[in-house]
Amino acid sequence: MPAGPLPRPTDAELAILRVLWSNGPSTVRQVYAVVADGRTLAYTTVLKLLQIMTDKGLTTREPLGQQHVYTARRTEQDTQRQLVKDLLDRAFAGSTSQLVMQALATTTASPAELRDIRRLLAAAGAAAREKKP
Numbered sequence: 001m002p003a004g005p006l007p008r009p010t011d012a013e014l015a016i017l018r019v020l021w022s023n024g025p026s027t028v029r030q031v032y033a034v035v036a037d038g039r040t041l042a043y044t045t046v047l048k049l050l051q052i053m054t055d056k057g058l059t060t061r062e063p064l065g066q067q068h069v070y071t072a073r074r075t076e077q078d079t080q081r082q083l084v085k086d087l088l089d090r091a092f093a094g095s096t097s098q099l100v101m102q103a104l105a106t107t108t109a110s111p112a113e114l115r116d117i118r119r120l121l122a123a124a125g126a127a128a129r130e131k132k133p
Contacts, residue, residue, distance in 0.1 A: 005082050006074060007056045012049055017058065017079065020072040027067045 009017060019027055019034045032046040033089075050070050053059040061068045084099075092098040099115075109117065 006058055006079075007059055008083065009053075009079070009088060013053055013058060013075075016046070016049055016053065017076070020059065020070060021076040023074045025062075027064070027069055029067075031070065062084050072091040 015035050016031055019031050023030065023034070025117055028043070028047045028050055031050065032041075032043050035041060035046060036043075050059060050061070054061045054070070058072045060073055061070055063069075072079075088096065088099050089095060092102075
């Protein structure tokens with residue numbers, strides 16, 4: 001994995017990355033079959049996006065006979081963390097509490113999500129208490 005942040009993926013690039021994360025390394029045709037489902041999207045558009053993504057460092061490309069197999073360069077979790085960090089810095093001036101409050105005010109969290117959030121908050125609180133001198 002590359003060190004440092006990669007360029008922020010566009011919405012179209014994120015759609016392709018989701019396919020690569022869920023299906024693993026894929027050919028252009030395999031990616032196209034998923035992302036074009038129900039949309040008017042040309043095969044050549046998906047090919048061009050994957051080429052651009054490879055140039056940007058978001059994907060890697062390996063030859064497989066006459067085709068190429070594309071792989072996401074970063075994991076879904078790493079990409080999500082980078083995107084959240086970017087949003088946190090740009091929109092919330094680094095305030096984690098503001099980000100979380102706006103996220104919870106924007107959408108309704110399920111009981112399971114709220115349990116997970118409480119668990120994360122408890123763990124973060126315990127870690128913070130251990131760091132105090």
